[in-house]
Amino acid sequence: MVPGVFERRETGRIMPGGRDFRHRGPHGGDRGHNGDMLNLLPIMLVPALLAEPLEAPTPVDPPAETAAKDGTALVKSTVLPERDAIVAGGEFRVAVCFRIEPGWHIYWRNSGDSGMPPSFRVVGPEGFAVTRVDWPVPEVFTTPDETTFGHSGDPAVVLTLKAPAGIPVSTRIDLRIESEWLVCKESCLMGRRMMGLRVPVVAPGDGRAQGPASRDFATILKRLPLDSGAIGLAAAIEGNDLRVTVPAADGSRIRLLPFETRGVRFRPGPTFEAVAKDGKAEIRATMKIEPDPSAEGPRTLGGLVTVTDPTGSAKSAEFTLPVPEPANTPASR
Amino acid sequence: MKSTLLASLALAVAFTGVAIAQDTAKPADKKEHAGHSHGKAEVGQAAPNFTLKTVDGKEWSLSDAKGKLVVLEWINPECPVCVRVMSDGTVAKTLSGVKEIYPDAVYVAVNSSAARQSSLDGTGEYMKAHKMDLPALLDSDGAVGKMYGAKTTPHCYVISPAGTLVYAGAIDDGANGGAKMNYVVNAAKQLKAGETVSPGETKPYGCSVKYKKG
Numbered sequence: 001m002v003p004g005v006f007e008r009r010e011t012g013r014i015m016p017g018g019r020d021f022r023h024r025g026p027h028g029g030d031r032g033h034n035g036d037m038l039n040l041l042p043i044m045l046v047p048a049l050l051a052e053p054l055e056a057p058t059p060v061d062p063p064a065e066t067a068a069k070d071g072t073a074l075v076k077s078t079v080l081p082e083r084d085a086i087v088a089g090g091e092f093r094v095a096v097c098f099r100i101e102p103g104w105h106i107y108w109r110n111s112g113d114s115g116m117p118p119s120f121r122v123v124g125p126e127g128f129a130v131t132r133v134d135w136p137v138p139e140v141f142t143t144p145d146e147t148t149f150g151h152s153g154d155p156a157v158v159l160t161l162k163a164p165a166g167i168p169v170s171t172r173i174d175l176r177i178e179s180e181w182l183v184c185k186e187s188c189l190m191g192r193r194m195m196g197l198r199v200p201v202v203a204p205g206d207g208r209a210q211g212p213a214s215r216d217f218a219t220i221l222k223r224l225p226l227d228s229g230a231i232g233l234a235a236a237i238e239g240n241d242l243r244v245t246v247p248a249a250d251g252s253r254i255r256l257l258p259f260e261t262r263g264v265r266f267r268p269g270p271t272f273e274a275v276a277k278d279g280k281a282e283i284r285a286t287m288k289i290e291p292d293p294s295a296e297g298p299r300t301l302g303g304l305v306t307v308t309d310p311t312g313s314a315k316s317a318e319f320t321l322p323v324p325e326p327a328n329t330p331a332s333r
Numbered sequence: 334m335k336s337t338l339l340a341s342l343a344l345a346v347a348f349t350g351v352a353i354a355q356d357t358a359k360p361a362d363k364k365e366h367a368g369h370s371h372g373k374a375e376v377g378q379a380a381p382n383f384t385l386k387t388v389d390g391k392e393w394s395l396s397d398a399k400g401k402l403v404v405l406e407w408i409n410p411e412c413p414v415c416v417r418v419m420s421d422g423t424v425a426k427t428l429s430g431v432k433e434i435y436p437d438a439v440y441v442a443v444n445s446s447a448a449r450q451s452s453l454d455g456t457g458e459y460m461k462a463h464k465m466d467l468p469a470l471l472d473s474d475g476a477v478g479k480m481y482g483a484k485t486t487p488h489c490y491v492i493s494p495a496g497t498l499v500y501a502g503a504i505d506d507g508a509n510g511g512a513k514m515n516y517v518v519n520a521a522k523q524l525k526a527g528e529t530v531s532p533g534e535t536k537p538y539g540c541s542v543k544y545k546k547g
Contacts, residue, residue: 070413114485114541116414119509145544146484180509182414187449188540190413262506265534290532294506294513 071183071191074101079177079195080156082217085208086173086199089165091131092209094197095156095220096120096179105150106181108138110260112148112270115188117260118181120159123194125173127164134158136223137304137316138257140271147270149257150184156220169203225304228319233305235319242266242285244305244319248276251310256283258303263292264323281307289326299323374481374490376533380498383477385443385470388457393441393468400494402435402524404428404517406504407478408469409446409486410459412540418487418504419463423512427489427504428467430518434525435494442469445478446486446543475544485539491520491530499524502535 076099086092100106107115122128135157138149159177167173180192202209213221228235232247244256256272258264265288266272272285283305292299302320372381380403384394395403406424408415418424431438442460446452453471460469472478481490482501491500500520505512520530 110536111538114537114539116508116538143541146541148541182540184540187543188412188414190417260536262535263532265532265536288534290534292532 071181071189072193073191074104074183074189075099075106075181075191075193077179077193077195079175079197080214080216080220081197081199082213083209083211084200084214085202085206086163087204087206087209088163088167088169088201090204090209091160091162093158093160093213093217094175094177095158095217096177096195097154097156097220098151098181099154100152100183102152104183104185105139105141105152106155106183108149108151108257109133109135110149110258110270112141112150113146115148115150115184116182118157118179120157121178122161123176123178125175128173128175129162130159131162132160134160134224136220137225137306140255140257149270156223158220158224163201167201169201172198172200174198226315226317228305228317231305231307231315231317233317233319235303235321237287237301237321237324240287240289242287242301242303242321244283244285244303246276246281246305246307247279248281248307249309250276250279252276252281253308254281254283255306255308256285256303257306258285259301259318259320261299261301261323262295263290263299264288264301265290276307289323291326299325372480374498374501376498376501378498379496380490380492381480383480385472385477388460388469388471393470395492398439398492399496402431402438402494402521403492404431404438404440405481405490405492406440406442407481407483407486407488407542408442408444408456408459409449409452409540409543410444410455411446411449411452412486414539415486419459419465423504423507423515424463424465424487427515427517428465430515431521434518434521438521440467442467443472443477443483444469445472445475445483447473447475447545448543452543473545475542478542478544483542485537486542487539488537488542489517491517491524493524499530500533502532503537506535508538 078097080095080097082093082095098106107117109117111117120130120133122130136151136155138151141148141150175197176194177197178192178194180190182188183191200208212218233244234246235242235244242258246254248254252275254274254276258266258269267286267288269285272283274281274283299322300320301323302318304316304318306314306316308314374381380395382395384392387393404427410416428440431440442465444453444456453473456469456471460467487504489500489502489504490498493499500516502516504517505515507513516532516535523530
């Protein structure tokens with residue numbers, strides 16, 4: 001083994017167990033919970049350039065101390081790649097697969113009246129970044145005081161990552177993705193885990209980096225919302241209203257869960273509902289749009305629309321729209 | 334708020350208030366609002382007065398801070414998000430940032446999480462442990478929290494020296510860390526500059542306020 005590279009488990013499968021993570025040091029010693037990881041950080045953040053034959057992506061053990069206490073133990077998480085290899089400069093997808101203790105839940109991209117969504121961050125190697133996050137259809141949790149959106153059971157969030165250009169072919173990358181979450185039942189706990197994935201780099205055109213997703217990954221993709229066109233969903237901004245229309249059988253229930261966009265507030269929210277009549281349904285959600293001085297580019301707003309027909313069958317699709325920037329505001333003067 | 338009509342009225346009040354009536358509402362008056370006001374807090378409108386007991390058993394009324402900028406932060410010592418913003422210095426920086434702009438500003442912590450007696454009981458110790466010498470109020474029946482629409486801990490409100498609620502929402506935009514904007518300090522800064530506070534409302538993040546059930 002190259003010093004500082006996390007050892008592959010014999011099972012070839014990661015199952016982070018919170019504080020059970022163990023790091024094998026250069027000499028094979030078990031550094032355990034409070035190992036001296038600081039000395040290894042510079043090495044950890046560098047791509048692993050290995051001369052060994054390329055293998056399929058392999059989940060690897062993260063450093064022990066990155067597994068925080070409390071909410072970490074309630075939520076297991078692993079990384080599942082879409083394909084067997086990546087290409088330098090290309091985009092690729094991985095799923096962060098959660099397994100949440102029964103009775104507890106984490107939150108969707110818009111948590112609703114309270115909560116906060118999990119975060120996802122590529123810690124290393126340098127140059128890799130998350131460019132898109134696709135969330136599964138959430139559950140709606142309602143109490144007399146609030147409505148929140150989240151996930152229980154075993155949700156999987158799909159991350160699109162961009163690889164830096166210039167990574168040599170035939171090397172392997174030790175990817176480290178950190179996720180932090182708020183997990184709640186009657187009370188809430190924070191959890192955090194660093195997840196590892198060792199993935200080979202291949203030349204453009206290599207079949208291992210393209211083609212159909214793995215079977216497990218394809219199952220995860222099926223749990224994501226459809227594109228708006230798949231259900232005939234149309235959305236437009238009309239003044240201060242977001243207008244959403246969708247064809248649906250009479251009596252179908254339509255529900256809009258807006259995404260969270262900085263500076264855009266929906267009233268009253270957090271959900272908007274309608275019942276289909278004459279073969280279609282329409283929802284008008286009133287917004288207040290304020291400038292976002294810290295926006296780094298054009299803003300988009302969007303939402304998830306679920307159509308549940310009278311038989312109980314449901315389809316969900318999402319849409320995004322550019323945010324019309326407000327005029328005559330301090331930020332725009 | 335379930336009917337369209339009511340929703341429209343509420344929106345008209347809230348939105349028009351933010352855009353036009355910023356800081357023009359009458360300040361809360363203790364004599365007019367003994368105990369709890371009946372109205373709901375709305376950005377752009379006069380902040381409803383209230384009186385609560387501090388962890389030391391003293392009475393504290395919003396009207397006591399008449400003429401000063403007031404920041405209300407809903408807290409819960411048992412919420413890890415609250416603990417995080419306290420421990421990582423976010424609250425201290427918010428306090429110092431506001432005091433730089435309004436030296437006599439009053440920063441108040443409110444705990445409405447009465448569903449957990451341990452939360453209320455631990456409030457004083459929590460403030461001491463984080464060296465925050467602030468009024469810490471116990472909203473045992475949740476009436477003030479509900480009047481202000483407090484949803485999360487933390488959930489922050491900024492009230493102008495004239496008594497107008499000018500901001501309601503998250504303490505900053507760093508739900509997952511790495512905040513770029515502290516909304517509370519931003520509100521104080523814009524208020525001082527005579528600008529419309531923008532954003533006047535944001536979605537707060539954190540644990541739900543554990544209101545007393547029933």
